[in-house]
Amino acid sequence: MYNASFGNEELQNRNLKVLVLLALIFFFFTIIISRLFYLQYLHYEENLERSENNRLRRVVLTAERGFIYDRKGRILVRNRPSYQIALQSLSLPRKKSEKDSIFRRLLEIRDLNGVQLFDSASLDTAFQRTVWIKNRPIRILEDATPEEVALIEEHSGDLPGVVTLIESRREYPYGTLAAHFLGYTGEISEEQLKQEEFKDYSLGDRIGQKGLELQYDREFRGVNGVKIIEVNASGREVGVIEGMGSQEPVPGMHLVTTIDLDLQRVAEEAFPDSVRGAVVAIDPRTGEILAMVSSPRLDPNIFSLKRRERNRGWAEVALDSTRPLTNRAIAGAYPPASVFKLVTAGAGLEHGLIGRNTHFQKACTGGFQFGNRYQKCWSSHGNLNLIHALRLSCDVYFYQAGLLIDMPRINEFGERFGLGSDLLGIDIPGERSGWLPDSISFNKRNKRNGWRWARGLILNLAIGQGQLVTPLQQAVFIGSLARNEGVFRPHFMKEIRSIDGALVRRQEPVKIREGVMKPETHQVLLDAMDSVVNHIGGTGKRGAVKNIRVGGKTGSGEWKKGEKTHAWFASVAPLDDPKIAVAVIMEAAGGGGAMAAPVAQKIMQEFFYGDTLKKEGP
Amino acid sequence: MGSFIAAGLAFIRIDYLKRLALPFYFLSLIGLVIVLFGGGDVVKGAGRWIDLGIIKIQPSEFAKIAYLMAFSYWLSRHPVSFFRLKSFLAPFALFIVPFILVLQQPDLSTALVFTAITLVGFYWAGLTVVDMFLLISPVFSVILSHSQFAYSQIFWGVLICLVALALFYRRLPKALTSFFFLINIFAGYASSMVWNVLKPHQQKRVETFLDPMNDPLGDGYQVLQSMTAIGSGGLTGKGFGEGSQTNLSFLPEEHTDFIFSVLGEQFGFLGAVFVLTLFFLFLWRGLTICKIYEDPFVNLMTVCACAIFLFHILVNIAMTIGLMPVTGLPLPFLSYGGSFALTCMVLVGFLVNMRYQGGRY
Numbered sequence: 021m022y023n024a025s026f027g028n029e030e031l032q033n034r035n036l037k038v039l040v041l042l043a044l045i046f047f048f049f050t051i052i053i054s055r056l057f058y059l060q061y062l063h064y065e066e067n068l069e070r071s072e073n074n075r076l077r078r079v080v081l082t083a084e085r086g087f088i089y090d091r092k093g094r095i096l097v098r099n100r101p102s103y104q105i106a107l108q109s110l111s112l113p114r115k116k117s118e119k120d121s122i123f124r125r126l127l128e129i130r131d132l133n134g135v136q137l138f139d140s141a142s143l144d145t146a147f148q149r150t151v152w153i154k155n156r157p158i159r160i161l162e163d164a165t166p167e168e169v170a171l172i173e174e175h176s177g178d179l180p181g182v183v184t185l186i187e188s189r190r191e192y193p194y195g196t197l198a199a200h201f202l203g204y205t206g207e208i209s210e211e212q213l214k215q216e217e218f219k220d221y222s223l224g225d226r227i228g229q230k231g232l233e234l235q236y237d238r239e240f241r242g243v244n245g246v247k248i249i250e251v252n253a254s255g256r257e258v259g260v261i262e263g264m265g266s267q268e269p270v271p272g273m274h275l276v277t278t279i280d281l282d283l284q285r286v287a288e289e290a291f292p293d294s295v296r297g298a299v300v301a302i303d304p305r306t307g308e309i310l311a312m313v314s315s316p317r318l319d320p321n322i323f324s325l326k327r328r329e330r331n332r333g334w335a336e337v338a339l340d341s342t343r344p345l346t347n348r349a350i351a352g353a354y355p356p357a358s359v360f361k362l363v364t365a366g367a368g369l370e371h372g373l374i375g376r377n378t379h380f381q382k383a384c385t386g387g388f389q390f391g392n393r394y395q396k397c398w399s400s401h402g403n404l405n406l407i408h409a410l411r412l413s414c415d416v417y418f419y420q421a422g423l424l425i426d427m428p429r430i431n432e433f434g435e436r437f438g439l440g441s442d443l444l445g446i447d448i449p450g451e452r453s454g455w456l457p458d459s460i461s462f463n464k465r466n467k468r469n470g471w472r473w474a475r476g477l478i479l480n481l482a483i484g485q486g487q488l489v490t491p492l493q494q495a496v497f498i499g500s501l502a503r504n505e506g507v508f509r510p511h512f513m514k515e516i517r518s519i520d521g522a523l524v525r526r527q528e529p530v531k532i533r534e535g536v537m538k539p540e541t542h543q544v545l546l547d548a549m550d551s552v553v554n555h556i557g558g559t560g561k562r563g564a565v566k567n568i569r570v571g572g573k574t575g576s577g578e579w580k581k582g583e584k585t586h587a588w589f590a591s592v593a594p595l596d597d598p599k600i601a602v603a604v605i606m607e608a609a610g611g612g613g614a615m616a617a618p619v620a621q622k623i624m625q626e627f628f629y630g631d632t633l634k635k636e637g638p
Numbered sequence: 639m640g641s642f643i644a645a646g647l648a649f650i651r652i653d654y655l656k657r658l659a660l661p662f663y664f665l666s667l668i669g670l671v672i673v674l675f676g677g678g679d680v681v682k683g684a685g686r687w688i689d690l691g692i693i694k695i696q697p698s699e700f701a702k703i704a705y706l707m708a709f710s711y712w713l714s715r716h717p718v719s720f721f722r723l724k725s726f727l728a729p730f731a732l733f734i735v736p737f738i739l740v741l742q743q744p745d746l747s748t749a750l751v752f753t754a755i756t757l758v759g760f761y762w763a764g765l766t767v768v769d770m771f772l773l774i775s776p777v778f779s780v781i782l783s784h785s786q787f788a789y790s791q792i793f794w795g796v797l798i799c800l801v802a803l804a805l806f807y808r809r810l811p812k813a814l815t816s817f818f819f820l821i822n823i824f825a826g827y828a829s830s831m832v833w834n835v836l837k838p839h840q841q842k843r844v845e846t847f848l849d850p851m852n853d854p855l856g857d858g859y860q861v862l863q864s865m866t867a868i869g870s871g872g873l874t875g876k877g878f879g880e881g882s883q884t885n886l887s888f889l890p891e892e893h894t895d896f897i898f899s900v901l902g903e904q905f906g907f908l909g910a911v912f913v914l915t916l917f918f919l920f921l922w923r924g925l926t927i928c929k930i931y932e933d934p935f936v937n938l939m940t941v942c943a944c945a946i947f948l949f950h951i952l953v954n955i956a957m958t959i960g961l962m963p964v965t966g967l968p969l970p971f972l973s974y975g976g977s978f979a980l981t982c983m984v985l986v987g988f989l990v991n992m993r994y995q996g997g998r999y
Contacts, residue, residue, distance in 0.1 A: 031929075034937065038925045040767060041758070041941070045921055048952050049914055055959045059869040060907040067869025071903075076866065078859050248859055 070250070077110075077249050077257075083242030084188055084519075086272035088202060088232060090281040091308075091514055095193065097202055097233075102189040102324070103164040105172055105182065106157035109150035111251065112181035123147055125178055126160075129171055137161065137168060156224065157183060162326040189226070189324040190233075196317035198284050200347035201309075201448050201512060203231020204320035229323070231347070231448050232512055236275050239516050245269035273524055276515040278308035282630050283623060287311040290622040296342055297586075297606040298349035298491040301623055304499025304592065304601045306529040307508030309446075311623065312492075314352075316344040350451045353488040354605055357575030357612070358413045359590045360434070360484025362501060362545060365406055365418075367433035368425045369541040376544050377405045384416035388479070395419060395479050398576075410548035411558045413574060415483050422482020423475070427458040430482070437535050438496040438507045439489055445532065446492060446510045455488040457481065485578060491603045498590040499601030500535045502549065502571060504542045507533035546595050549573060553591065560589060563617035565624045569595040572620070574612035584608045589616035593624055600627050643980070647987025652995050655988075656711055656935060663708035663732070669697030670739040696977040698748045701736050702946060703984055706755060708732055710938035713763035717934075720769055720810050729759070747965035751949055758945035762928075762938055768804045772818050775801050776825040783826035784833060794826055848963055860896065864958045868902035868910075875906030894974045895966060898958045913972075917951050924989050931996035940992050943985045950978075 059067065070076060088097035113119055123144075129137045138160060146160045160182075161168060169184055176182070190205045206229045212218045221227060227241070228234035247266035249257045260266065287299045291313050299313040322333030337344050346352065368374035382388060383403035387396045397415035401408075409417035422430065434440060434456050441453045457465070459473040466472075480486045489497070492510060500507040509530040516525040549571030552560040559574040572591030579586055587609040592601040602623050604616040709732055718725040733756045741749040761770050775797065782794040801822050805815045833841065870876070902910045924944045928937040947970050954969040956962035968978045 030932070034928055037762060038928050041761075041925055041944075042922060045918060045948060048948075049918055051961075052952070052955050052959070053911060053914060055961055056868070056902065056907055056910050059865060059959060060871055060902065060910075061873060063869050064872045067866050068872065070866050071870035076859075076862065248862065 077251055079247050079249055079257075081245035081247060081267075081269040082188065083244050083269035084271040085190070085205075085226075086236075086240040086242070086274045086519075089274060089276045090279045090284070091277065091310075092281065093276070094281045096198060096277065096279070096281070098191050098193065099188040100191040100324075102162075102187045103166070103169045104157075104159050104185045104187055105161035105164050105168070106159045106185055107146055107150050108157050108181050108183050109153060110181075111183075112150060119147065122179055122181065125175065126182070129175065131167060131171065137171065157185060163189070163324070187226075190320070191324065192320045194285075195321065196319050197288055198279065198312070199318045199320045200314040200349065201231045201312050202320060203228055203233035203235075203448070204323040205229060205233050206323050230450075232275065232277070235448050236513070236516075239275065240272040242272035243270040271519045273519070274517045274521075275513060276517060277512045278303070278310065278514045278527075279312075279512065280310050280627075283626055284311040284313070286626040286630070287313045287619075287623050288317075290619045291315055291604075291606075293317065295606045295609050296348070297604070297609070298347075298352055299602070299604050299619060299623070300349050300491045300495040301600060301602045301627075302492075302495045302499055302510055304496075304503045304508070304598050305505075307496075307510045308514065309510055309512055310600065310627070312347075312349045314346070314348040316340070316342050318344045347448075347450055348605075349491045350446060350448065351490070352605070353452050353454060353490055354586055354588075354607075355577040355579065356439070356484040356487055356489040356494060357577035357586065357588050358415075358484055359494060359498070359573045359575040359588050359612075360487060360489075361410060361413065361418050361482075362498075362549070362573050363434040363437075363439070363484075364421055364425065364430050364482045365410060365548065366501070366537060366541055366545055367430040368421055369406075369544055370433060370537050371425065371429055373425050373429075374406060374421060376407060376547075379403050379405055380417060380420040382416065382420060384414050388416045388419045390419065390423075390476055390479055393476060406544065407548050407551055410573070411551045411555055413552075413559050418482045419479045422478045425482075427478060427481060431456040431458055433537075434487075434497070436507075436533060436537070437500045438533060439487075439493055444492060444496060444507075444510050447513055451492070452490055454490055454493050457486060484575060491605050494588070494590050494605070495601050495603035498573070498592050498603065499598060500533075501545060502592040502595060502598040502601065504536055504539075506531045507535040546571060549592070550595055559613040560591065560617050562613060563589060563591045563621045563624070565593065565621060565628060568593050568624065568628050570621075570624060571595045572617070574617060576611045579608075584610045585612075587615035588612045589620045591617075591620045591624065593628070600624065641983060644983040644987035644990065647984060648990040648994065650991060652933070652936065652991070655707060655939075655991075659704075659707035659711035662704040666697060666701040666704035667735060667739065670701055670736060673697050674739060674742055698740050698743065698745060699977045699981045701740065702748070702751060702755075702981060705732070705736055705752060706939065706942050706946065706985075706988075709755060709759055710935055710942055713759055714933070714935035714938050717764040718760055719764045720808070720814060723811075723814070725764075729756070745966070747953065747967045750953075751946060751967070754945050754949040755942045759938055759942050762941045763934070766808075768808055772801065772804055772808070775818070776821050779822045779825040780829040784829045798822055798826075861957070861960050861964060864896050864899035865960045867899045868959060871903040871906040871909075873907050875902075875904050875909050878904055895954060895968055896958055897969055897972045897974070898955050901972070902958070914955075917947075917970075921948060927989065927992050927996060931992070933996060936992045936996040939988055943988055946985060947982075 085099055087095055087099070090096055112122065126138050126143060127136065127140055131137060143160060146158050149158050161172075164172075164184075172179070172182065172184060192199065192202065192204075205226045208218065208221050208223070208225045208227045212227070213221065213223065218227075225241075228237040233240070245267040247260060249260050251257055283301060287301065291297065291299055293315065295315060297315055299311065300309065301311040302309050318337060319333075322330055322337075324330075325333065365374070368378075380403070384397050384399075384401040386400040387394050389395075395415070398413070401412050401414040401416070404412065404414055404417055406417075408414075431440065435442070438444060439454055440456045443451050443453050445451075455461070455465075457477075462471075462473045462477070477486065496507060496510055509532045511527055511530075513527045515523055515527070518524050550569060552558045552574065553563050553570045553572045555561070560572045563572045564570055570591055570593040572589060575586075575588030575590070577586035577588060585608070587606040588604070589612045590601070590603045592598045600623075602620040604619045606615050606619070609615040709729060712729055712732060716725055716728065718729065733752060737749050737752045740752065757770065757773070760773070761767075765773070778797055779794065782790045782797055784790075801819060805818060810818070836844075898910070898913075901913060905912070921944050924940060924947075927940045931937065950967050950970050953962055953965060953967045954973070957964050957967075970978075970982045973979075
């Protein structure tokens, strides 16, 4: 055993070991003390000076935000330098009287027109904040003009603690163009900072607040760098600290969108400013969005302005009753109107309940008697077959078709091609789902106000009154219907590229719905869409483009008694191999064929002839 | 509360401590396993806590004490020697399980506390100074053979010679002799090879750990501020509550680990040396217990408890003066922070207990 024999030798051994341990402790403590001596005695002066005014600063080097390009590499969003005049709390004099004199001197600064640069109330607030915000500059003049910066720099000798910072802010060179899906940036809000997903952001960061800016913020923002510098007594940088590393910022990545700037521009011009509504142009082969307009317009540049102007602009758009902040193309839910007749017809054909030449018992005499109710049609069309009924958009025909086919079949067919309550998953936030009611979902939704499902509702639903679709869904629907090859997720992101142009990520088409029907059904619907546009009597003949087989369907959605209808036009071209699908909705504008079809026509014209027109142009 | 625990512990019979050692040890292992597999709360990205409703406990602190007891208990009955390699088997097993569990948390610094206990314990329980040198020589091999320092290769050669000399002097069994010699050579060469295999970002992580000044995004700024604060204290300091550096909250409050820099700034070199002297006296008084009593359990408990204190003191202070990487080890008795303060009081309780009851057995 260990201590079987304890005697002198054992005790000596223990004493020795204790001594060794104490010597070890002493050795380590000596190292520490010599280091303390080095810091506190040999380098005392240097360290004292550094600590005096806290001359050490940790400066965050903000990474340049990535740009947004259109599909051909033209810039949609870029950055501009923005000057900020700020108070650097630690470099301000400590004495109250000296601080006050800086305050007064700042108030005396006037620009060329003799207007004060600062107002005393907000400047006073800023000075008060310097008392508890020590480690970051406090802005007193946001987004200053070069003249204002020059004025401050002129007086910089008398203004210790007042510094000019350069930030980079977003610039949208085309103003309102594409504003709704591009989004805008703003300083991160306190609520956002509390959320889990923003936990690696910090106060004062500018982040995307809407649209693509928000969706791809992590790609755009890059990685901020940092350097540690020594400043002089008035807060100006004198150099970096020896032996202290710095971290260079990594610029953000660029987003190449699927948008075609020319097409977007034509769409914006074709859609009148005075009308509310939306346009969506999409490539049905891949889901790439070619153009998207929402009206009323919004200028995202206001969010990059200085606070006062920004607040004014913000109040204007936020309080506007026409709600310009909403992106109607993805968040506007409208009745699909007569465009939905394609769904009713398709469902009937698919289940063999109607055929190309089906005539119904009752001819259209301007209305239809159902029980004790009389449902009108917009004209008297006589007895029609399916193709003619679609061409003329006859309601009476589809009342009878709807009653025969019934809602479950119709809705299933619509959902197959992207309509309904499932989101399409577009890559900007704010998408709203549509709604295709049947007896169950209708009763559930209207439980509170006591409405019950009745068979008579089928009459309305068969002609697209009562459902909800978004313009995006409408475009996806008509496109995938014409292609019969599946529904692809609509998206803006084409590629993510690094700052030097190297490809980082590419968006491959993602099939989200099966989106196929029998070839016979497909053929009948194509013929019908063709005749809507290209037949002399078709409702959508204003959507025709020379030498291109455009197909489409008009719609005039009733939404309020006595008001003009919502004008819908959904078209797709060329019918033998669809490359573009366009949906146009104009709120309270009138008939779809008269109002919305010309807008779609201009977009199609640009899509197919834009390049040749430009070449032949002046 | 800590003081009450300390006072209470002073009156527990040493027999009970011996009997409780192993059960406590296994209980602490269960605690460590629980935090490792998702039972614990996540604090600062690493789950290290168990929430019992009334109190939150940190199993790794508990494990320090439990390991101290169990390890001392075992070694007190089974001394180790290089001539009986089997004697290392059980204590090494006792060590490696909590070590790996804590390392997985991941909490390297606490894991190193376990290492410190183990090394000092081995030394007390049978190894000689030369044995200890052999035991830790591979670490020096790695450092010297890979250092950026100009003549480090020569120093490594000297080290290898010393190892050879030590082996010659000790006349260990053949297998062990060749093992120690080869492991040094191997450590020297393999470290460079492993280093070259590492990916750049892994290399950078190691580098910034060893040299925090190189990492302004991480702890570098803190260390710089801390060094400036201590340096500006001068000989006599700025006076209590007068530290401009620390008053301006450059050192965030959660870093009570940097308490020594506050001390150095406000009380200067003299103050810092005074505190170090107190620490030294404390450790000295602690270690003298071993001179009085013969019970190996008492002695081992004392020595290993002192090792825990010493390791924390050295690593923490060295961190504030830029000599060592930034780790989360607090300074005994001075850092504010529940769990470790409690551990300190428990250890003090043990020391007092040993001092006054060590003779009874």
